[in-house]
Amino acid sequence: MNTNLETFKYDNRIVRAFAIATVIWGLVGFSAGLLIACQLFWPDLNLNLQYTTFGRLRPLHTNAVIFAFVGNGMFMGIYYSLQRLCKARMFNDTLSWINFWGWQAIIVSAAVTLPLGLTTSKEYAELEWPIDIAIAVVWVVFAVNLFGTILKRREKHLYVAIWFYIATAITVAMLHIVNSLEIPATAFKSYSVYAGVQDALVQWWYAHNAVAFFLTTSYLGLMYYFLPKAAERPVFSYRLSIIHFWALIFIYIWAGPHHLLYTALPDWAQSLGMAFSVMLIAPSWGGMLNGLLTLRGAWNKVREEPMLKFMVVAVTAYGMATLEGPMLSVKSVNALSHYTDWTIAHVHTAALGWNGFLTFSVLYWLYPRLYNTKLYSVKLANWHFWLGLLGMMFYVIPMYWSGITQGLMWKQFTSDGFMQYPNFLETVLQLIPMYKLRAIGGTFYLVGAWIMAYNLYKTAKSGVFVTEVEVQAPSLKSQPEHPEEHHPWGHRWIESKPMVLTGFALVAVAIGGLVEFIPMWIIKENVPTIASVKPYTPLEVLGRDIYIREGCVGCHSQMIRPFRSETERYGEYSKAGEFVYDHPFLWGSKRTGPDLHRIGGKYPDAWHFNHMDDPRLVSPGSIMPRYPWLLSQKLETNSLPARIGALRKVGVPYPDGFEATAQLNLEAQQKKIVENLKQGAITNAPADREIIALVAYLQRLGTDIKVKPAAPAAPGAPAPAPAVPAAPKTAQLDTPNQTRN
C-alpha cells in the first residue's frame, strides 16, 4: 500500500452550475438567432420596438452564443477535466463561484444593455466599458483558479488539454485588454483609443483571435480530454498534439488581417494575414485527424453512443471550417465572399457544428455521471442529433447559395460595360427564399436543443446528484522520477513546468500581434493623411453615436474596396486617411444593405428622413426595419461636452474650449438641416430630434475628400458641415498602399 496517498474530493457542484447555465444560455442564444434570422424576411418582426431591431439584437445573439453558451460550456468542461487531470480539487471554491456568478452577471448585463443600444459597435466586443472591466476581473479570477489548481496538482505532467486551457486564459486576457482600451465619456459611452485603420487592425486581431482562443483552443482542450474518455482509449498521437498546440497558437494570432482584405489596411499587413491563414490549415487538420483517429477501432461505439456521434460531427465541422477559413482568406476568393452570407455560412459551420455539437456531446456525457445514472433517453438524443444535423444543413447550404449569388450579382456587368444590377435592393430580394430556408434550419436546431434540455432534465430527475467525488492519488513530491523521462530540454520538461510553458505560450501569441501592431503604431506613412479630412461636427458626433447605438454597422459597411464593381456602385474607393477621426471605426463586415461610405450628398436630407421613418416608402421591398422613434425622440445633448472631451483625449484635435461653443455649432447645423427638409416638403420636423443628428452624420460620410483642399479652416478646428457637399474631386489623393483592380 502506498502510504503517500492523499485523499481529496472533486467538486461537481461548480460543474453542474456551469452545465445548467450552458443549456439555458444556449436556448436563449439560439432563439435570438432565430428571431433575427426571421427579421431578415419579415422586417416588422421587431414589432416597431427600438429594443428589438436587427441592429440591436444581432450583437445580443452573437454575445449570447459566444460568451454565454460557449463560455459556460468551456468553464463546465474545464472545471470538470482540470480537477481530474491535475488530481486536485479546484484551487479555491470561492473563486470558482465568483467566476460562475460574475460570468452570469456579465451575461445578464449584456442582455440588458445591448437592446438598450449601449454598445461600442466593435464586433464581439460590443459591451461598454464598465462591463469590460467586470469581464477583466472575472477572467483574472478564472486564471488565478486555473493556475492555482495547476500548481497544487498531484500529477506531475500537464496533459495537452491543460496547455490549451493555459493558452486560452492568457491570450483572451491579452486580447480583451488591448482591444477594450477606451476613454469613457459617460457612464455607458466610451470611445476607442484607436482610430480608423489602427482600430480596425486591433479589432480584427481581437475578433479573429477570440474565435481562435475562446472558441477554438478551449474546445480543443475539451476534445483532447472528453474524446479519449468517451472512446475509452488514449489520444491517437500524443506527439502530434505537441505540434498541433505550438503551431496552432503561434500561427493563429497572425491571421487577423484576413478580415480586412482589400480594405484601406496597408498591403503588407493584408499579405501577412493571408499567408498565415493558409499555413493554419496544417496544425488545424493535424488536430482534427488526431481527434478522429482516436476513434480507430472504436467506430462501433459511435453507432451506439450519442455523445460520440456529436463529437465526430463536431471534429469534422472543425476540419471543414478550418479548411474553409484559409480558403476565404485567399484574396481572390475573399473578393467574392466578403460582405456576403458566405461568411455567415462559414461561421455557422464552426459555431453550430464545432462549438454547438461539441458542447452537446460533453453535456450528454457529463449529465449521467454527475447524477450517477443513465441517460434518460438515447432515442431522444438521437432525435436531437439528426435534427441538429439537418438544421445545420438547412442553415449552411442556403447561406452558401445566398452568399455566392449576391457576390456574383454585385460584380455582374452587362456586355456594354454597365452594372447588371445597379440597384442594391435587387440583389437582396433574390436572397429572401434563402433567408426563409435558413430560418427553417435554425428552427430545427433550436427544437433539437429543447429536446436535449428535456432529456438532461429527466436524466437529472432519474438520478441523485453526486456533489463531490472522493478519490486518492499520491502526492506530487512522493512520485518517483521515471528514468526514461530524463531529457532536460525535452518537451517532457516543459510540460512539467507550468510557468515555463505559460511563458513560451505567451511569447508565441505575443510575437504575431507585435509584428503587426508596431509598424501601424509608430510609422506615420501607414496612414497617409488627407488634408481635407476634418473632425466631425458636434451634431455629427451625436449622429454617429446614434448610428452606433442602432447597430447600423451590423448591416452596412463603410469601406468601398478598390474594385470597379464597387466604385461604379458606391463611388471612390475608401482611403486609410479618411478614417483618422473615426473612434471607433465603422467599416463593418456584412452588407445586408449597401455600403454607406459615400452616402453623403447622394440623396437629399428629406430622403433620409423618409427612409428612416419607413424604408419601404422610398425603397419598396426593403428589408430594413422602420426607425420612427428617431423622428420623435429628443436628441440628448447634455453629454455633448463630455463626448467632445473624451474624443479630444483619444486624439481628435478639437481646439481647447470647443465644448463651450459646441452647442451653438450644433444648433446652427440643426437649423440648416431643418431648412433642407423644408425643401423636401417636410415642414414639421423639429430641429431637436435624433433624426436630424443622424441625417447630419449620414450626409457627412465620405464627403471630406470631395472638399477642395484650400479650405480656410483653422488647424484642428472642426470643418463646417455641408449638407450637400461640393462636387467630387479626388485627384489630389495619394494612395501608396492601395491596389486597383
Added chain:
Amino acid sequence: MIKNVLTDIGGIGIYGVISICLFFAVFTGSLFLSLRMKKSVADRIGALPLNDGQPVVKGVIHE
C-alpha cells in the same frame, strides 16, 4: 512624437522573411521536441484522461 522619428517604412519586406523564419523555427522546434519524446513516455502521458485517480468507494457524497 514617435511618429516623427520613424517616418519611413522602407524595407518592410523583411517582415515577411522574419515571419516565415519564425514559423519555420516554431514548427521545426515543436517537431523536434515531439520526436525526441520516447514512445513509452508519450503513451503513458497520452492515457492520462483515462485515469481520474483511485476512487474511494465510500466517499461518494450525495445531496
